[in-house]
Amino acid sequence: MENVLVVKNMVKTFKLSAKQQKIEKTNLKVKVAVNDLSFTVKKGEIYGLLGPNGAGKTTTLRMLATLIKPDSGDAEILGKSVVASPDEVRSRIGFLTSELKLEDFFTPNYLYDYFSALHGVDKAVAENRKRNLFRKFGIDKFAEVKIADLSTGMKQKVSLVISIVHDPDFIIFDEPTNGLDVITARTVTDFLLDLKSQGKTIIISTHIFSLVEKICDSVGIIINGKTVLSGDLKSVVGDSNLEDVFFELYKKEMGEDE
Amino acid sequence: MSNIFIIMKKELKRFFTDKRMLLSLFLPGIILYLVYSLMGNALGGMLSVGEGYKYKIGINVESEYYTDGVFSVLEQSGEIDFEKVVEKDEIKAMAMLESGEVDIFVKYKKGADGKLDEFQVFFNSVSPESTTIYATFAPMLSSMSATPIFSVVPTDTATAEDSSMMIIGMMLPFLMVTFLFSSCMAVATESIAGEKERGTIATLLVTPVKRSHIALGKVAALSVTALASAVVSFIAVITSLPNLMESTAGTGVEIALDLGALEYLSLFAVIVLTVMLFTVLLSIISTIAKSVKEASAYAIPLMVVVMVVGVSGLMGIDFSNPLFCLIPVYNSIACMSAVFAGSLNPLALLCMVVSNIALIALGVFVLAKLFSNENVMFGK
Numbered sequence: 001m002e003n004v005l006v007v008k009n010m011v012k013t014f015k016l017s018a019k020q021q022k023i024e025k026t027n028l029k030v031k032v033a034v035n036d037l038s039f040t041v042k043k044g045e046i047y048g049l050l051g052p053n054g055a056g057k058t059t060t061l062r063m064l065a066t067l068i069k070p071d072s073g074d075a076e077i078l079g080k081s082v083v084a085s086p087d088e089v090r091s092r093i094g095f096l097t098s099e100l101k102l103e104d105f106f107t108p109n110y111l112y113d114y115f116s117a118l119h120g121v122d123k124a125v126a127e128n129r130k131r132n133l134f135r136k137f138g139i140d141k142f143a144e145v146k147i148a149d150l151s152t153g154m155k156q157k158v159s160l161v162i163s164i165v166h167d168p169d170f171i172i173f174d175e176p177t178n179g180l181d182v183i184t185a186r187t188v189t190d191f192l193l194d195l196k197s198q199g200k201t202i203i204i205s206t207h208i209f210s211l212v213e214k215i216c217d218s219v220g221i222i223i224n225g226k227t228v229l230s231g232d233l234k235s236v237v238g239d240s241n242l243e244d245v246f247f248e249l250y251k252k253e254m255g256e257d258e
Numbered sequence: 259m260s261n262i263f264i265i266m267k268k269e270l271k272r273f274f275t276d277k278r279m280l281l282s283l284f285l286p287g288i289i290l291y292l293v294y295s296l297m298g299n300a301l302g303g304m305l306s307v308g309e310g311y312k313y314k315i316g317i318n319v320e321s322e323y324y325t326d327g328v329f330s331v332l333e334q335s336g337e338i339d340f341e342k343v344v345e346k347d348e349i350k351a352m353a354m355l356e357s358g359e360v361d362i363f364v365k366y367k368k369g370a371d372g373k374l375d376e377f378q379v380f381f382n383s384v385s386p387e388s389t390t391i392y393a394t395f396a397p398m399l400s401s402m403s404a405t406p407i408f409s410v411v412p413t414d415t416a417t418a419e420d421s422s423m424m425i426i427g428m429m430l431p432f433l434m435v436t437f438l439f440s441s442c443m444a445v446a447t448e449s450i451a452g453e454k455e456r457g458t459i460a461t462l463l464v465t466p467v468k469r470s471h472i473a474l475g476k477v478a479a480l481s482v483t484a485l486a487s488a489v490v491s492f493i494a495v496i497t498s499l500p501n502l503m504e505s506t507a508g509t510g511v512e513i514a515l516d517l518g519a520l521e522y523l524s525l526f527a528v529i530v531l532t533v534m535l536f537t538v539l540l541s542i543i544s545t546i547a548k549s550v551k552e553a554s555a556y557a558i559p560l561m562v563v564v565m566v567v568g569v570s571g572l573m574g575i576d577f578s579n580p581l582f583c584l585i586p587v588y589n590s591i592a593c594m595s596a597v598f599a600g601s602l603n604p605l606a607l608l609c610m611v612v613s614n615i616a617l618i619a620l621g622v623f624v625l626a627k628l629f630s631n632e633n634v635m636f637g638k
């Protein structure tokens with residue numbers, strides 16, 4: 001199968017201010033968030049980036065979404081470099097995270113049209129897509145309610161729909177089920193499977209083993225900014241289970257560090 | 259290009275359909291109108307002359323051929339009721355004028371060859387009685403001075419503090435700049451620092467729209483909004499000003515309110531460019547700041563600079579060297595004052611336009627750079 005995402009030796013460091021050094025309890029002036037990370041994602045699969053808090057998952061996904069630039073290394077999404085052609089990458093991907101907020105003042109209907117226009121989607125096509133997506137997520141009843149007045153779950157659904165107004169072939173989703181109740185979480189995971197069935201490629205980040213086991217085809221385990229293991233879920237897990245595999249690797253990785 | 263308009267449209271919708279936003283944008287203008295109008299009416303009431311008032315006209319000679327002539331003309335016209343007060347001592351006469359014992363003082367001077375050569379007229383601009391009689395009496399004297407032996411030298415005995423109206427007149431450009439700054443500040447901090455704080459700008463940054471287009475769309479929308487609010491304040495000042503001025507007619511306040519098309523155009527250019535400059539500067543500040551609060555705090559030093567430059571523009575407006583009009587803010591105030599005084603130098607206007615356009619262009623460039631800087635947009 002063709003690789004639609006190739007991550008090559010990506011490194012990302014952050015300069016720490018005195019205040020941050022205190023919070024992180026370190027004397028180091030720089031924090032290596034992503035440390036020479038490489039992995040590949042095949043077309044049409046759901047890839048799960050699994051790691052503990054602070055492993056560098058969000059940082060990696062932000063680099064893929066071209067919001068921040070790697071210090072060195074690169075990644076190619078659908079053949080486009082995130083370093084060399086960020087605008088083109090952005091027009092081909094959908095990026096979702098709970099950090100991306102919608103303006104409280106506007107309605108889902110208005111924001112959908114606004115982002116469609118910014119993505120240059122044809123009006124008729126956008127209208128059609130909007131109708132389908134709004135119906136699928138039950139947003140149609142709330143289409144004219146201000147974002148401020150929507151429930152957390154409904155906000156999340158609207159965010160999700162708006163991030164795919166341009167029908168991207170590659171979707172990046174940071175912590176898809178974080179902070180959602182079981183019903184909304186289920187809607188989201190069902191939707192990811194639905195997108196996969198449409199031939200889209202998806203990369204998610206999570207620290208929830210069961211989510212990976214349920215929906216992912218491949219998994220990359222990331223600890224301290226490095227991929228310690230990446231591959232087909234079945235071959236990674238083998239006869240064991242994901243949690244055991246993870247802790248095995250985690251112990252080894254932390255032991256090496258000390 | 260079209261993305262700039264899409265962003266601009268959304269920003270404008272945000273500002274012009276939000277009641278709270280509208281209130282904060284347009285309330286200052288409305289309050290200003292009310293205050294100025296009330297002040298004008300109050301002053302107007304204070305400064306009017308009572309019905310049937312008997313004017314006291316002071317003069318330094320008992321009876322002379324020419325002065326008797328003047329008084330008989332005044333009497334015959336029947337326009338006003340007056341009495342003649344003779345006071346030979348000029349210093350005493352001035353004291354009387356200030357205390358209101360006389361409303362006007364006419365100093366008659368005989369020429370060396372025995373011919374009458376001068377009338378000097380003193381009045382007090384803070385006294386409505388004095389200004390009213392001056393307005394009636396002075397033209398009469400000047401019409402009589404058609405013969406070359408007459409000359410009328412009006413002298414105002416009012417002290418500088420008395421001419422508070424004059425200061426209000428001079429304050430107008432300064433007030434205008436202050437309004438422009440505060441409306442720009444309200445919208446820029448809300449639209450940029452506010453969006454950063456709430457995490458909504460990141461949603462915009464994951465779209466393929468160019469950073470420079472986002473910056474331009476925002477600046478354009480912010481300028482239009484700030485301009486609308488400033489125009490409301492300005493109209494408030496202009497419409498309430500006649501009230502204020504009427505009550506102080508003849509006090510020497512020189513504001514040409516009947517401006518011509520060219521003056522209006524110049525005024526418009528000054529206002530638009532000032533608004534855009536403030537918008538760009540405050541947008542840069544709001545982009546660097548992480549929250550509205552931080553942005554407002556960062557804007558204070560800028561506000562102080564604007565005020566200081568503004569006041570210095572107010573104090574020593576020097577039109578002699580138009581190159582001074584290369585200094586931002588100072589040039590706005592200087593050009594506005596010049597327009598009101600009807601003495602705008604085209605070179606000064608040109609310097610103002612060139613300097614502001616250059617600064618705005620530079621500012622937009624910096625802003626676009628900041629929008630593509632990840633530490634600025636996503637730094638913790």
Ligand SMILES: Nc1ncnc2c1ncn2[C@@H]1O[C@H](COP(=O)(O)OP(=O)(O)OP(=O)(O)O)[C@@H](O)[C@H]1O
Pocket residue numbers: 014015016020031032033051052053054055056057058059060207636637638
């Ligand atoms: N802008 C920044 N400045 C300084 N340090 C940062 C910055 N962004 C991330 N970091 C640090 O980089 C490391 C990796 O962060 P990241 O958010 O990528 O982890 P994560 O795997 O997403 O964790 P979580 O599961 O908690 O979301 C953390 O130690 C974090 O504190």
Ligand SMILES: [Mg+2]
Pocket residue numbers: 057058059174
């Ligand atoms: Mg994270």
